[in-house]
Amino acid sequence: MRHVFLIGLSGSGKSTVGRLLAQRLGRPLLDVDALIEQEYGERIPAIFARHGEEYFRTLEARMLAHAVQQPDDAIIVTGGGIVVRPENRTLMTLHGVRVFLQVDPRESLLRLQAQHLREQQHGQTLEIRPLLSGTDPLANLQRMLAAREAWYQEAELTCLTQGKSAEQVAGEIIAMLEDLDHTSQEQVAPIVRHVHVGAGYDTVVEWGGLQRLAFYLKQLQLPPRVFIITDSNIHDLYIPSLQSQLTAAGFEPLVYTVPAGEGSKSQQQLSAIYDWLLEQHAERREALVALGGGVVGDLVGYAAATYLRGVPLIQIPTSLLAQVDSAIGGKTGINHPRGKNLIGAFYHPRLVLADPATLLSLPERSRTEGWAEIVKYGIILDAELFALLEAHASTLRDFSRSPVALLCQIIARCIDLKVMIIEEDEREQGRRAILNYGHTFGHALENVSGYGEWLHGEAVSLGMVVAARLAHESGLFGEQDMRRQNQLLAALGLPTTYQGSVHARDILAAMQLDKKVVGKRVRWIMPRRIGEVTITPLPDELVERIVTAFMGEK
Template sequence: MSGSIFLVGLMGAGKTTIGRALAKKLNKRFIDSDHEIEARTGTTIPVIFEIEGEESFRKREAEIIRELSALPDVVLATGGGAILHPETRTCLKNRGTVIYLRAGINQILQRTGRDKNRPLLQTADPRRKLEELSRQRDPYYREVAHFIVETGRPNVQFLVQAILSQLELAPNPITATPAPASAMTQSHFSFESTMNAAPSSAIALQVELGERSYPITIGHQLLDNPELLTRHIHGKRVAIVTNDIVGPLYLERVSSLLRAAGKQVTEIVLPDGEGEKNWASLMKIFDVLLAEQCDRKTTLVALGGGVIGDLTGFAAASYMRGVPFVQVPTTLLSQVDSSVGGKTGINHPLGKNMIGAFYQPQAVLADTATLHTLPPRELAAGLAEVIKHGAIIDAPYFDWIEANIEQLVARDNAALAYAIKRSCEIKAEVVRQDEREGGLRAILNFGHTFGHAIENGLGYGQWLHGEAVGCGMIMAADLSLRLGFIDAAAKARLSALVKAAGLPTMAPDLGQERWLELMQVDKKNEGGEIKFILIKPLGTPLITHAPQEILLQTIAACIER
């Protein structure tokens, strides 16, 4: 790849180590701006800080980066605070490809804990200082970055290969899109609808779960790039699980690219629909795998929506006590939610998703081109999960969804790509902190206690999952209002956004006793008490119980008469 590459990120994120390896791989010159400053001044960064102060140091740093960024074909590792200077951000953004190397606070502390050459960390509480620096700088890193690479994995060659893959997808600098801070932070941001969504561009994220970490790739026409899928399939055998709606659209294409890569492919086509997410469908998958003598090195590929993803994941977790699988979600709901996080399973007549396993995929490949074949009702169902992520965690993201709902409904590729990216970032961060739903992860069920009751009460498939969740969010907002957690304006905003997405806003009348009975069968419940995910205020989740008389008031107010 021609052109310069600029690495940004917090201290300890790996800019120097990864930069050296990347430069060697690309046959480019490597430069570390901090090392260059020390070489030119003849002293160390801490001494410069002590004598000149940080403001004077930043000016010196900006001058040197302006000079270095103008050099041809370099890999430049910048100091952690370099992007604080506006001129530096402009130089980096306009002169090359900017990569944001991001690591968790714990990982940075492990790498920098004994490094006395970090003047900003010479405090009584370095963790608190790092958290402060992360909140301050993350929006600036995102502003200039063409893509983000998580550096939690210590394997430098793996990280270099991940960067090279992204550089192949984006041979020219991509129009950058400012984004909010991390999933647990709420910083204001803006979105430009001019973001490039051409086939050559893609967004890369990482779900950080130690040895079970995996990448998410988001972009347009990704299924036309066979390497994106085949790189995650290490054995010779592949079994693709799909349904009779998605299969005619994409099965031949995916099978052909795998066969062209030398893989032996088995195709498993199931009937479409939520009602098929059951034991019988799971047995059909096992029947084919056993009949075809698929071994433990066989990789399953889930090609379809949430039902196919959940079924395939559960089959992969169970077959021969665990085989690898890859998610290729083809619906908006599965791309923003169900394909990420490792929840797999089937429904039971007495409860939704009550039987399953936590089992992470090898990778998630979200091609926004598949969303153009979705019926409007399916697209709207996916928007429910997009809205949910803003409502529970990221109020500025909720603002963005409100401002861009028309573009999302119209299937604008740039808007869809951003919504998938931000939703996956939020969910990945929650999953990282609570993989097996010990506490925090339950917040992702906002609207689901009511929504699952609707699905079960009407019979699976009458309402789409996203439709039930959309209506369930309005009911949860109503309950939040009645308990004094939000004001009427917040509930009205949520209701209006759900309606604008094309989702139902009034629940079916199941009868009070039936409503209570159905909500009692929920994975979150403890000791017979119904647990609700509410908002206090909009953008902040709360897990709590509700007095039955107030719950009944919400049900009465939200049902269709």
């Protein structure tokens, strides 16, 4: 890994994007202008006014040379004119990767004016570089861009920022950095697990595996047309490079994008996918590729199961939750207004390709929720996995140094655990139900609160807290093990206490629609000890008392 230098016009968002990149990648953040002001005790406009631009450029070059000596790989935010001096361009080339944040001068000016207004409202005075002042700042910006654009274009990476939020820009940059650096990452061999269900298929865990999708598709001997369905958060991160990769390998990728979020697991979006496939005259041997998190995987999986009574399905999960759980095992489906995942089918893919590098581009909350399903595996099946998570919780939570081998090992172990269960009980007639530990309360909470308020993993985390308390009150689960579970959930950044407006009575009613209800009684997954669970009904009075107390009601 190397320093990442953000370059571009004033108003391109370098400072804001730099902060987001530093947070998500766990890297130090260095702002060259801020370092100059700190070192010399004056604001940039004052330095310009008192000493002139040439003096400032000398300070800037000196500070950049100091910044690149930072021992840890940093996100380095530069001023718009850093590229003017050739020694600066050489330094950045030698010590890292330049990312050009490309913006139209009109958009740049609008952003600067909006910033000026915000600071005025907070009683601050916006300090604009002298070159941006005067009667026609837009003309100044346009002249600057014309003079510097050739140097900006030398950057290894270019990110268009027009009309995008800082979060979107940061996500795209992370994805581009993964693409650029995946060959130099810690080398971990792909971990392959064959699933002996139906015709059988492989699950592959490979860091950087998304860059080898064409290779895997060729192994399956699929027709050249592939129908990639993704969501609005994922599209800009991966589709452009995937289209280039697949086209170069002789495939013809066609792309459909659904809105991001749980709301897309609906009959409306399913029908829209059918319409698109029919418009494209998609044929029975041509594959659907589900590129995204659990929502995309479930939705596209159900479309593949039902379009022309079944077409090939490729699952490419890009969230931690999907990589360890929802993409494995053949469960597909959509939500019904009265319950989660009530409409669906068992339909196995031809391939599951899990690339843990894609997790680096996730917002922290979206990545964190996935740990709930991993803790679940430790509780229900694997005490050693649980202990491994306890030992590395801080590293795994903040992703400060992407733990490549450890992350691949954990994801592959979770896949192996789930595959062992589904090979024994494909259609959840028996033991497979243990995979729903924490989901009885979790699914009810998601439904009653309106899909989207709680992420699935967050709701499952709360559901595990409730289930552990029920098991403890029933005399099944020791207090020390219950405390260990809840402490690990919290250490990984997951919620363990409920804060919200949902009423216990609504949760209790929603749980009656749970798929594990038999004879109108909920079968609960109850832990006996870490690594072992049982399935049992519970007295209604106990469930009502524990759920009501957990919801903060009397």
